[in-house]
Amino acid sequence: MLAAVVAYFIKGLCGFANTLVFTAILSFGSVNANISPIDLLLGYPANVILTWKNRKNLDPKVYIPLAVLVLAGSIPGVFLLKNVDARAIKLVFGVVVVALGAEMLSREYSKKRVPSSRLVLAVLCGLFGVGALLAAYVNRVTDEDSSFKANISAVFIVDNTFRIILYSALGLLTFDTVLSVLKLIPFAFLGLFLGIKCSNHMDGKNVKKITSVLLVLSGISLILKNL
Secondary structure (H helix, E strand, O other): OHHHHHHHHHHHHHOOOHHHHHHHHHOOOOOHHHHHHHHHHHHHHHHHHHHHHOHHHOOHHHHHHHHHHHHHOHHHHHHHHHHOOHHHHHHHHHHHHHHHHHHHHHHHOOOOOOOOOHHHHHHHHHHHOOHHHHHHHHHHHOOOHHHHHHHHHHHHHHHHHHHHHHHHHOOOOOHHHHHHHHHHHHHHHHHHHHHHHHHHOOOHHHHHHHHHHHHHHHHHHHHHHHO
């Protein structure tokens, strides 16, 4: 219950990183195979709420190509992960995400804009669908906090829909999973709406700084888990 409140408070505040927080708290007593399906079902309505709330800032030029890339890249991404050491890939991703988060944070304190390859980020997102990489890409193509949340949540909806179908086919979404979600969803919604309320009273630049810090933590988490 505490994990759901905290994770979805962060989700409401920044638009992502709920999986990082939720998994980090619950991994002390549960395996990831049991955590991911619950977070997937909790995250789906949260993404719908954030997308609807910020719908005026949805940009089809941002979320549609990225959503298509994520879906199109799922097959070659799985193929690559099956034929290459997954731990090595995730370690590299961890370093990349830490660097991206640090660079994003530095940009908030500098008036100079450091050029970055949106194309490279987009391809990486498409191949691997890593939430932190998605956040890094959408952060670069949006200016306002509401625009960031609207577009990244729209991409997450497409990705979550695909994963729900996949998890169902693999038998990972069980009756116990659904029961756990029903018990936790009031706490997830509580955290989400508290996070949204806090973000409404915060300066957009401060929210972006928090987002950058969460990206760095996401990268560090990836590195530590795969050492």
